[in-house]
Amino acid sequence: MSHTVQEKRPVAAPSHATLAHARMPRWAPAAIAVGSVATGCLIGFVAGLDSRTQWGMISALVFVAATYLITAKVEGSRQGKNRVATSLVWVCFLLAIVPLLSLAWITLSKGVTVLDGYFLTHSMSGLLDTEEGGGVYHALLGTIEQVAIAALIATPIGLLTAVYLVEYGRGRLARAVTFFVDVMTGIPSIVAGLFVLATWNLMLGFGPSGFAGSLALAILMMPVIVRSTEEMLKLVPNELREASLALGVPQWRTILKVVLPTAIGGITTGVMLAVARITGETAPVLLLVFGTKLINPNPFDGAQSSLPLYVYEQYSVGTTASVDRAWAGALVLIAFVMILNLVARGIARWKAPQTGR
Structure with a gap:
């Protein structure tokens, strides 16, 4: 029985020139x-x-x-x-x-034309808007107090709402909460101001104050905090939750000790972004805080001012001195928001989970 042996010819390798393309x-x-x-x-x-x-x-x-x-x-x-x-x-x-x-x-x-130490440490008390001089201290103090109170009100409510939606929310109630959060996200600031004006000021009889403005700002903050916190909690791996629950840890303690610390960086960033979002609001402050040239350190009694309202009032006067003060106030407002964003990024990087190398 004969066997035919076929010679295998070596396959020619493709030349480098055929693979090269013009670049x-x-x-x-x-x-x-x-x-x-x-x-x-x-x-x-x-x-x-x-x-x-x-x-x-x-x-x-x-x-x-x-x-x-x-x-x-x-x-x-x-x-x-x-x-x-x-x-x-x-x-x-x-x-x-x-x-x-x-x-x-x-x-x-x-803005740098009138921005100096005097401008930051003095108010408009006893000074006409058409005159030169004056400062932004009363507006800066009002903005800090109003934003801080709004953050203290909105942050725990928004955080707990997000925890409910991610960890516990099921059925019609969760869908209803999600729907209303979506609706609140698109509410204009003037509508929030009118709501607080109708309830807090007119129905309950309270006068203008920084706290009334903070209530409207808190309404604007809540949906932003809920949405950002909800997304951060969803990014936490389920394996961490399952490992904690497998060790017999209750769910509330798992959320408190495992889920929230893992997502704290993103949550902090979301809160700071919500704060930056409300810092420039003018309509609620104009309706509820009224504005004043005097320094009022008490946000619960009497009219206050804020940086957006200060810029609006000074620019509306139209004189050279008032317009310069308006630009300087806008520069202070931008710097304030920028500092908040830098703080948020720093906290997020500091609290970010460390992965092993």
């Missing part, structure tokens, strides 16, 4: 961006467009189109589409960051 150099996106800006400015100048914003929009469109055409020509249509998606992300980022930087620069340049 654009790393400096190509920057060069395309520079050329697009130049082209957009040229088109805007020739067309007689006065707005620099229009020049920027034209440059962005030219950049996206040029990126696709050049990349598709060099690397193929698939890479061209990929580059277009990346270009759109960068364009949207710039469209979001440019107004923010412009706002910060204008506020800083106009």
Whole structure:
């Protein structure tokens, strides 16, 4: 019986040249961006467009189109589409960051004209709004007290509501609570102010005070805290809960000792973001706190002021001195919110769970 032996021919390895594809150099996106800006400015100048914003929009469109055409020509249509998606992300980022930087620069340049130690430590007592001088101390004190009281009211209520929805909530009650939280998220601030005005001031007979404004601000804070805390609690692995329950630990103690400490960083960030969200509210303060030029350290009796209301009042006067004070008050408000956000990020990083290396 004969056996035929077939010789196996070695398969030729594909050459490196067949696998290589043309690639654009790393400096190509920057060069395309520079050329697009130049082209957009040229088109805007020739067309007689006065707005620099229009020049920027034209440059962005030219950049996206040029990126696709050049990349598709060099690397193929698939890479061209990929580059277009990346270009759109960068364009949207710039469209979001440019107004923010412009706002910060204008506020800083106009606010530093009168912002000094005297401005931060004096009020408008005994001074007309049309005169030069005065300060923001009474408004800064009112904002700190009103926001602090609102946070003390809204934080435990929002935290406990989120714990109920994540850990215990089942059935119609949980669905109803979720629905009303969603509804409260979209409530305008003026509606919250009118609600507190109708109940606290008119029905119960209390006068204007910083506490009344804090009640309206707390209403605006609650849904933000509930939603952020709820999402943070959902991120806690179920294995941690199951391990604690398997050891015989009650559920309430598992929540207190395991779930909440694990999510405390995100919860703190959510609370700080809610505080930053209400710090700039003007309508509830205008309805319930009324505003005053005097320093009133008691938030439970008499009218108070706040930074947003101070900015509104000073800018409404319209004189050079009052407008300068309005810009300085806006700068103090932005700095206050920025400090809160930095504190929130620091606490979140400090309390973040440490993973083993």
